[in-house]
Amino acid sequence: MIKYLALTAAFGIVASAAQAASAWPSSAVGKWTGGANEDQVTITISSQANSGECRQISGTFVDNTENNTSDILGFYCPASGQIAFRRTATGATAAYQNYTASLSVKGRFVYMGGVFAENATAANVGEYAFYADK
Amino acid sequence: MIKTLAILAIAAANFAGGAAQAAQQWPASIVGSWSTLSNQTPVTITISSQSGGETCNQIAGTIGSDTLLGFYCPGSGRFNFLRTSSSSVTYQAYTGNLSETSFGNVVMTGSFVDYIDNPQGAFSFIGSPE
Numbered sequence: 001m002i003k004y005l006a007l008t009a010a011f012g013i014v015a016s017a018a019q020a021a022s023a024w025p026s027s028a029v030g031k032w033t034g035g036a037n038e039d040q041v042t043i044t045i046s047s048q049a050n051s052g053e054c055r056q057i058s059g060t061f062v063d064n065t066e067n068n069t070s071d072i073l074g075f076y077c078p079a080s081g082q083i084a085f086r087r088t089a090t091g092a093t094a095a096y097q098n099y100t101a102s103l104s105v106k107g108r109f110v111y112m113g114g115v116f117a118e119n120a121t122a123a124n125v126g127e128y129a130f131y132a133d134k
Numbered sequence: 135m136i137k138t139l140a141i142l143a144i145a146a147a148n149f150a151g152g153a154a155q156a157a158q159q160w161p162a163s164i165v166g167s168w169s170t171l172s173n174q175t176p177v178t179i180t181i182s183s184q185s186g187g188e189t190c191n192q193i194a195g196t197i198g199s200d201t202l203l204g205f206y207c208p209g210s211g212r213f214n215f216l217r218t219s220s221s222s223v224t225y226q227a228y229t230g231n232l233s234e235t236s237f238g239n240v241v242m243t244g245s246f247v248d249y250i251d252n253p254q255g256a257f258s259f260i261g262s263p264e
Contacts, residue, residue: 054255075247075254082256084247086216086224095216095224100247117204117214117229122186125205127214 024081024103025110028057032112034132039065043112043132048076061087074099083112096120099130109133160211161232161240164193168242170261179242179261181206197228204228213242225250228259239263 032043042062049055054077061070071092074085081103086095101114112132118124168179179202181195190207197217204215211233217226230244242261248254 052253054253056249056254074249077255084227084249084256086227086249088224093221093223094218095227098214098216098227098247100227100229117227119192119204119214119216122192123188125187125192126190126207127212 024078025105026078028076028083030134032132032134036116036130037128039063053077053079160208162208164206164213164232167264168261169264170259172259173257
């Protein structure tokens with residue numbers, strides 16, 4: 001019985017250490033492919049600020065299903081994996097969607113999972129799932 | 135025997151509590167003026183319209199001197215809106231829920247993200263009807 005408890009405790013310590021060792025990526029820059037609601041999308045984060053707890057990011061968002069391109073502007077927090085950005089028409093600054101997600105690392109893949117909100121098209125307003133990996 | 139009855143009484147009380155919680159409804163409308171504390175800044179949110187949509191309704195109004203555009207879902211209490219300046223720059227997004235407290239009043243709680251101002255990141259906010 002004592003041996004069993006000792007093994008359980010040791011496993012718990014190892015498991016905790018393994019979880020703590022998984023750091024979030026220092027950068028979100030790169031090309032991400034995934035889905036937003038029912039559309040296939042490509043998100044390209046082309047820049048990330050060098051300093052700050054959360055760092056401004058910018059790039060493009062291509063909806064391959066609807067065949068349109070838009071701009072994104074937001075931030076990524078390397079210490080927590082949190083990412084958020086607005087989506088605007090190319091060259092515009094007034095947004096119609098906002099995205100909130102977290103990055104997770106598994107092996108050589110980095111995953112981005114979260115939700116986006118449609119605010120501008122009255123018939124479709126609401127929250128939807130989205131995900132991507134690179 | 136007394137112990138068994140006590141356990142049954144607790145279970146019944148819990149069941150009653152659950153039923154009471156399930157009976158609560160979210161407000162049908164979010165329209166009105168709300169006094170909020172956004173991060174550490176007091177700001178008035180005025181939602182002037184709620185219409186259209188299916189599960190969720192589109193909302194519009196003002197937040198401080200800026201405009202807001204988003205949605206409210208009466209079936210869940212969920213809301214989301216974008217904050218856009220007078221120069222048409224969307225710089226914040228708010229997400230949260232309306233809840234009816236045990237005192238019967240409605241509160242608006244959630245978080246907002248700032249894409250442009252320093253520091254960028256996510257912050258809390260809370261509000262109540264004016």
